[in-house]
Amino acid sequence: MTEILRRDPRRERIARNRLHPEHLETLAQEGGCTASAWMGPNGRMRKDPHAKGFIGPNGLRRLDRSGVQQGTSMAAARAAGVAEQRPLVEVEAPAFLVAVVPDMAGGRLTGHDRDLLGLARQLADADPEARGAVLAVVFGTHKDEGLAEAGIDRLLQLDAPGFEGHAPEARLGALMAVDQAWQPRHWLLPDSPLGGADLGRRLAVRLGERPATGVWQLEADAASPLGWCCTNRGAAESLDIRRPLPRLALALAECAEPVSETRHAVHGVTLPETLPSQLVRIEDLGMVPVDPAGVALSEAEFILSAGNGVRDWAGFHHAARVLGATEGASRVAVDDGHMARDRQVGATGTWVSARVYLAVGISGAIQHLQGIQSCDKVVAINMDPGCDMIKRADLAVIGDSARVLEALVALVEQSREERRDAA
Amino acid sequence: MQPERQGVEVTVLVSVGRHPVTGRARRADQDARGLEMALGLERRLPGSRINLLHAGPGSEENESALRGYLGMGAGTGLESLTLLEQPDGADAIPALAEWLAAATPQLVITGTRAERGEGSGLLPYALAEHLGWPLVNGLAAVEKVENGVATLLQALPRGQRRRLQVRLPAILSVDGAGPAPRQSAFGPARRAELEATPVAAEIDHELAEWAMSPARKRPKRLKIVKSASARDRFKAAAAKAEGGSGQVLEGVSSEQGAEAILKLLREEGVLPR
Numbered sequence: 001m002t003e004i005l006r007r008d009p010r011r012e013r014i015a016r017n018r019l020h021p022e023h024l025e026t027l028a029q030e031g032g033c034t035a036s037a038w039m040g041p042n043g044r045m046r047k048d049p050h051a052k053g054f055i056g057p058n059g060l061r062r063l064d065r066s067g068v069q070q071g072t073s074m075a076a077a078r079a080a081g082v083a084e085q086r087p088l089v090e091v092e093a094p095a096f097l098v099a100v101v102p103d104m105a106g107g108r109l110t111g112h113d114r115d116l117l118g119l120a121r122q123l124a125d126a127d128p129e130a131r132g133a134v135l136a137v138v139f140g141t142h143k144d145e146g147l148a149e150a151g152i153d154r155l156l157q158l159d160a161p162g163f164e165g166h167a168p169e170a171r172l173g174a175l176m177a178v179d180q181a182w183q184p185r186h187w188l189l190p191d192s193p194l195g196g197a198d199l200g201r202r203l204a205v206r207l208g209e210r211p212a213t214g215v216w217q218l219e220a221d222a223a224s225p226l227g228w229c230c231t232n233r234g235a236a237e238s239l240d241i242r243r244p245l246p247r248l249a250l251a252l253a254e255c256a257e258p259v260s261e262t263r264h265a266v267h268g269v270t271l272p273e274t275l276p277s278q279l280v281r282i283e284d285l286g287m288v289p290v291d292p293a294g295v296a297l298s299e300a301e302f303i304l305s306a307g308n309g310v311r312d313w314a315g316f317h318h319a320a321r322v323l324g325a326t327e328g329a330s331r332v333a334v335d336d337g338h339m340a341r342d343r344q345v346g347a348t349g350t351w352v353s354a355r356v357y358l359a360v361g362i363s364g365a366i367q368h369l370q371g372i373q374s375c376d377k378v379v380a381i382n383m384d385p386g387c388d389m390i391k392r393a394d395l396a397v398i399g400d401s402a403r404v405l406e407a408l409v410a411l412v413e414q415s416r417e418e419r420r421d422a423a
Numbered sequence: 424m425q426p427e428r429q430g431v432e433v434t435v436l437v438s439v440g441r442h443p444v445t446g447r448a449r450r451a452d453q454d455a456r457g458l459e460m461a462l463g464l465e466r467r468l469p470g471s472r473i474n475l476l477h478a479g480p481g482s483e484e485n486e487s488a489l490r491g492y493l494g495m496g497a498g499t500g501l502e503s504l505t506l507l508e509q510p511d512g513a514d515a516i517p518a519l520a521e522w523l524a525a526a527t528p529q530l531v532i533t534g535t536r537a538e539r540g541e542g543s544g545l546l547p548y549a550l551a552e553h554l555g556w557p558l559v560n561g562l563a564a565v566e567k568v569e570n571g572v573a574t575l576l577q578a579l580p581r582g583q584r585r586r587l588q589v590r591l592p593a594i595l596s597v598d599g600a601g602p603a604p605r606q607s608a609f610g611p612a613r614r615a616e617l618e619a620t621p622v623a624a625e626i627d628h629e630l631a632e633w634a635m636s637p638a639r640k641r642p643k644r645l646k647i648v649k650s651a652s653a654r655d656r657f658k659a660a661a662a663k664a665e666g667g668s669g670q671v672l673e674g675v676s677s678e679q680g681a682e683a684i685l686k687l688l689r690e691e692g693v694l695p696r
Contacts, residue, residue, distance in 0.1 A: 166585055193580050198560045201545055205552040210629065213543040216641055233638060236441060236538040242634040254644050281557040285586040288576065289695065295582035302693035324695040356693050377691060379684055385673055395687050397680035398673040407681035
């Protein structure tokens with residue numbers, strides 16, 4: 001679209017004439033004006049106090065202060081687009097570096113990683129005179145688009161095949177090389193079972209630092225060597241230890257607010273020297289297939305859950321086996337005796353955190369929806385298009401649950417058959 | 424030809440735990456899981472020997488807690504515990520490292536974190552660095568030990584498991600995914616032997632300087648809605664948890680519906696190969 005503004009004298013005339021039948025539509029199309037405020041003929045803004053709001057369904061005038069209901073003009077939409085773009089912050093010559101090693105589970109930043117990057121920004125931006133830069137060390141390829149929004153200034157991506165899987169020794173060697181090359185003032189790692197806790201402790205003992213583990217609070221403190229003081233959890237979550245912030249810290253989730261106002265230049269950097277090869281004493285033989293039925297419901301990744309709408313229970317169990325899903329159930333299915341009590345999902349059962357939750361014949365009572373609050377993707381198969389579960393679901397299929405499950409099982413088995421033939 | 428000795432020498436590092444409700448001394452949960460794993464290993468590999476090792480003060484309360492581990496060894500070869508006696512506030516790492524370097528066990532099993540003191544979970548890592556041995560964390564099971572190589576199952580989040588092979592001697596740390604510990608028998612625990620050896624103590628001065636207080640409840644994170652208008656903020660605060668932009672397939676055949684679901688499952692990568 002061209003940005004050259006063209007005047008249309010006829011439309012301007014209509015916009016000035018409030019009694020014209022096309023007055024409102026024209027105003028909506030013209031930029032910068034609404035029905036209640038417009039540019040007068042000699043350049044002053046005119047306001048009509050009576051034209052505020054809109055007529056609601058029951059004939060009463062409603063005021064809507066969000067500005068959504070009134071004619072949103074092109075200029076306003078353009079302005080909104082610009083407002084969404086956060087200001088870009090570049091640190092050209094950083095005074096120091098804050099090195100962060102995010103977990104990047106599945107190639108994406110986790111919520112814990114974002115909190116940690118927020119903490120790193122807090123450390124880097126504390127002194128506006130001498131700003132630091134946040135260096136993220138990422139192992140493997142990343143699929144995340146939002147690295148700039150998360151607050152990363154420099155990105156070191158290490159995607160040699162030696163870093164894949166469980167390779168603490170190779171990763172530790174790379175981090176030591178980073179430490180030698182750039183001497184970061186702070187090292188921050190997530191204290192998480194996804195790998196950050198392990199790698200951070202290895203790095204700490206190799207660097208000869210005594211790390212702060214389980215950090216959840218950070219305060220400026222001029223008396224400490226690095227100018228910060230932290231509070232961390234100790235002794236099985238029963239103690240708060242306040243100590244000066246050491247060079248290396250392992251932080252808990254929600255240790256700081258994630259970056260929300262700025263965008264940062266994700267400059268790629270590379271190590272000045274090639275990494276020396278490491279002696280591998282721990283060999284990764286790969287993932288072991290686990291029986292999904294044995295996985296605790298609260299930590300299962302993929303749950304197939306049944307409710308009142310399921311009639312064909314044999315088919316349901318078969319589908320769970322074929323899909324490799326952990327079975328869950330709503331309260332009604334458990335009360336009716338179709339499923340065991342420990343499989344119940346919801347406020348009175350288990351609060352689940354699955355990545356994919358496939359709800360079959362569950363209408364979605366509020367207690368059940370509470371239980372699946374932290375699930376990433378919810379898929380619903382249901383007969384009733386108006387039920388609450390459909391509103392919550394990311395993908396909903398309206399239809400007979402038994403038939404859809406049957407078709408799904410057939411598709412999965414067919415694709416496996418094809419792969420076996422091809423192999 | 425000599426028959427190959429099958430058994431392995433295992434040292435289990437044990438600590439004094441803390442009951443989460445009453446705060447009393449007890450056997451630590453993760454260490455007890457580690458001992459349970461060692462006992463299981465001994466049953467499978469006859470001729471294995473298990474040593475229990477603890478470094479700390481030898482007070483009466485600690486001793487009764489440590490005897491909790493000895494009570495788990497009823498009917499097995501486990502009979503004694505080596506207590507490296509140190510005053511309160513001493514650093515356990517040098518004493519343990521020195522003892523392990525002299526005793527050279529093939530496997531050292533520990534819990535991940537202590538339930539008292541700093542509880543930073545650094546001890547296995549520091550020992551591994553001192554001794555130069557490999558370390559595997561989050562152990563779920565020891566599958567087999569053959570020719571100086573152990574095959575292990577590592578527990579990952581979300582119930583996943585990974586198989587690893589590590590050269591012995593190695594340090595293995597156990598967390599909540601290890602086997603549930605058996606009950607401790609009181610009689611055998613009383614009768615078992617506790618060998619106390621006083622060792623040189625290095626007082627941990629750094630730890631003594633830090634301010635410790637009972638854990639405060641962490642503030643709950645508030646959902647911050649950055650919006651110019653009060654109406655948007657109110658709507659966000661009052662909104663029900665809903666997906667919102669869900670796709671609804673209505674009036675499609677069950678095959679089409681199944682295909683859409685399969686596509687989503689593939690994108691998320693949850694289907695097994």
